[in-house]
Amino acid sequence: MTTTAPVISPTPGQRRVLVEPVTQRRVIASEWLKLRTLRSSWITMGLAVAALALLGLLIGIITNSNWNHMNPARIARFNPVDASLGGVNFAQLAIAVLGVLVISGEYSTGMIRSSLGAVPKRLPVLWAKLLVFGAATLVLMEIAAFAAFWLGQAALAGHGTTISAPGALRSVIGTGLYLTVVAVLSVALGFIIRSTAGAISAVIGLLLVLPGIMNILPQSWQDNVSPYLPSNAGSDIYTQHPDPGSLAPWTGFAVFCLYAAVAVVISAVLLDRRNA
Amino acid sequence: MWCLRRFRSVPVVIKATDLTMTYGDKTVVDGLNFELRPGVVTGFLGPNGAGKSTTMRMIVGLDRPTRGSVTVHGKYYRDLPAPLQEVGVLLEARAVHTGRSAYNHLRAMALTHGISRTRVQEVIDLAGLTEVARQRVCAFSLGMGQRLGIACALLGDPQTLILDEPVNGLDPDGVLWVRNLLKALAAEGRTIFVSSHLMTEMALTAEHLIVIGKGRLLADQPITAIINSAGRALVLVRSPDAARLRDLLAGPDVVVSSSHAGELEVAGLTAEQIGQVAFDARIVIHQLTSTKASLEEAFMELTNEAVEFHGGIVTPEEAA
Numbered sequence: 001m002t003t004t005a006p007v008i009s010p011t012p013g014q015r016r017v018l019v020e021p022v023t024q025r026r027v028i029a030s031e032w033l034k035l036r037t038l039r040s041s042w043i044t045m046g047l048a049v050a051a052l053a054l055l056g057l058l059i060g061i062i063t064n065s066n067w068n069h070m071n072p073a074r075i076a077r078f079n080p081v082d083a084s085l086g087g088v089n090f091a092q093l094a095i096a097v098l099g100v101l102v103i104s105g106e107y108s109t110g111m112i113r114s115s116l117g118a119v120p121k122r123l124p125v126l127w128a129k130l131l132v133f134g135a136a137t138l139v140l141m142e143i144a145a146f147a148a149f150w151l152g153q154a155a156l157a158g159h160g161t162t163i164s165a166p167g168a169l170r171s172v173i174g175t176g177l178y179l180t181v182v183a184v185l186s187v188a189l190g191f192i193i194r195s196t197a198g199a200i201s202a203v204i205g206l207l208l209v210l211p212g213i214m215n216i217l218p219q220s221w222q223d224n225v226s227p228y229l230p231s232n233a234g235s236d237i238y239t240q241h242p243d244p245g246s247l248a249p250w251t252g253f254a255v256f257c258l259y260a261a262v263a264v265v266i267s268a269v270l271l272d273r274r275n276a
Numbered sequence: 277m278w279c280l281r282r283f284r285s286v287p288v289v290i291k292a293t294d295l296t297m298t299y300g301d302k303t304v305v306d307g308l309n310f311e312l313r314p315g316v317v318t319g320f321l322g323p324n325g326a327g328k329s330t331t332m333r334m335i336v337g338l339d340r341p342t343r344g345s346v347t348v349h350g351k352y353y354r355d356l357p358a359p360l361q362e363v364g365v366l367l368e369a370r371a372v373h374t375g376r377s378a379y380n381h382l383r384a385m386a387l388t389h390g391i392s393r394t395r396v397q398e399v400i401d402l403a404g405l406t407e408v409a410r411q412r413v414c415a416f417s418l419g420m421g422q423r424l425g426i427a428c429a430l431l432g433d434p435q436t437l438i439l440d441e442p443v444n445g446l447d448p449d450g451v452l453w454v455r456n457l458l459k460a461l462a463a464e465g466r467t468i469f470v471s472s473h474l475m476t477e478m479a480l481t482a483e484h485l486i487v488i489g490k491g492r493l494l495a496d497q498p499i500t501a502i503i504n505s506a507g508r509a510l511v512l513v514r515s516p517d518a519a520r521l522r523d524l525l526a527g528p529d530v531v532v533s534s535s536h537a538g539e540l541e542v543a544g545l546t547a548e549q550i551g552q553v554a555f556d557a558r559i560v561i562h563q564l565t566s567t568k569a570s571l572e573e574a575f576m577e578l579t580n581e582a583v584e585f586h587g588g589i590v591t592p593e594e595a596a
Contacts (some may be wrong), residue, residue, distance in 0.1 A: 020390035
């Protein structure tokens with residue numbers, strides 16, 4: 001460490017450091033670097049990829065080895081596409097946690113003050129985080145979903161199917177799409193709630209607990225409301241043959257996107273209005 | 277009026293107008309009006325809870341004023357196209373993600389303004405963080421964290437620096453470094469606004485002081501004026517013939533008190549005047565000392581009414 005008189009600019013008065021105006025593109029570059037330079041990003045994304053791809057393989061191997069001991073009813077219900085994509089439930093937990101951390105980590109450490117000090121218009125930070133984390137999730141989860149499908153079908157061998165089966169390609173691509181919307185929803189809830197624990201609870205409550213609570217309600221309510229719950233609507237896109245009572249794949253996905261869009265709008269309004 | 281404004285030699289950099297911040301029913305900053313001019317280190321002084329940090333947060337748009345406004349070069353901070361070039365800021369609470377290295381933190385900040393890696397390395401060297409720049413910030417000491425905060429504030433080579441308690445947690449080496457840095461920056465014509473609750477630190481770095489208490493402006497003056505206006509310049513006199521001298525010194529504006537035999541504390545007369553009186557009356561003087569109110573005393577006098585958290589006075593009987 002040094003105590004010598006510092007030199008800030010060798011030629012005072014002259015602008016020596018090149019500084020350019022803040023643009024959305026520059027904020028995106030900054031957020032991309034932020035995402036890459038945290039250990040938690042790599043660990044959690046790695047877990048999501050592993051959960052999705054390796055569970056597809058694992059389910060395939062186990063099913064294949066047990067095939068001869070499975071009862072006929074189970075065999076009749078067995079769906080090789082859905083089986084290979086079974087890791088989506090674990091992957092969404094990892095994506096939700098990381099999506100929340102992308103912003104709640106800034107609030108807990110105080111980093112948000114630096115971020116908003118550099119970008120005082122604020123909203124570009126929200127758009128950049130959504131875009132960067134959404135894009136990273138989309139790319140990695142599509143790769144993982146295809147890996148899960150191929151590995152799963154390879155392990156199922158004769159009991160498997162091909163990507164050209166009806167609804168198979170849509171289910172595989174849909175897995176990545178669903179997880180991308182989970183990412184967007186989590187980032188938005190992170191901006192709204194700001195605390196890590198609170199926001200993770202909210203995402204998990206919304207996606208996993210809410211459908212369970214529905215079971216307490218009368219059957220007629222369940223039939224009318226259940227298909228429109230976020231994770232139920234969203235799950236249609238990665239299910240080869242959705243239940244008769246549920247929404248059509250793309251309709252369900254649109255409903256799920258709508259939830260995320262509402263969360264994004266609320267987060268934008270709050271980010272703009274609240275004191276940081 | 278227009279002519280007067282035009283010929284005023286130094287432009288206003290930061291201007292607060294009726295700046296007010298209310299949290300619930302608690303008014304933290306209450307109708308502040310002040311202006312900051314370049315080339316000067318302006319100290320921002322006040323007891324804990326006086327509203328210093330909130331004022332600074334409002335300048336950089338982190339908190340929105342309940343009433344009034346604060347502008348940088350006539351614009352709201354929010355509307356500056358490249359804010360890091362105009363204002364560098366170090367807030368009291370840490371503002372760095374602890375899981376990232378110092379280098380990557382500065383890189384992320386730099387990218388928002390298209391600032392080069394060369395400049396990032398420059399501020400790292402300037403802050404004396406060269407050795408530790410690749411370590412994660414969670415391993416940093418308080419002093420290293422402060423240095424990183426200052427490096428970040430300097431990133432855009434800003435015209436104005438707003439520093440909340442910059443010497444907090446620094447070792448003597450670091451304190452000296454901050455002092456020299458602030459002076460060098462002000463000498464380059466930059467505006468420096470630095471808060472502290474340490475009067476001694478202000479006396480060494482600041483030329484101008486803005487003093488607040490309970491969110492209200494108490495003084496906005498050059499530091500020398502604040503010390504002088506605190507008045508109470510006393511002259512301490514020791515003499516074996518103190519009683520006779522006391523009678524001779526008596527006058528309408530003169531207050532003489534004595535706490536020890538042979539000692540007088542005189543207010544209202546200079547040391548020269550007292551010396552002359554004693555000499556004329558052939559009184560022996562053992563000591564004749566002018567004591568000026570220190571900045572510390574001046575500050576205590578100013579903020580006496582406005583201290584948020586008063587320590588209770590414990591008398592010997594109570595303590596027993």
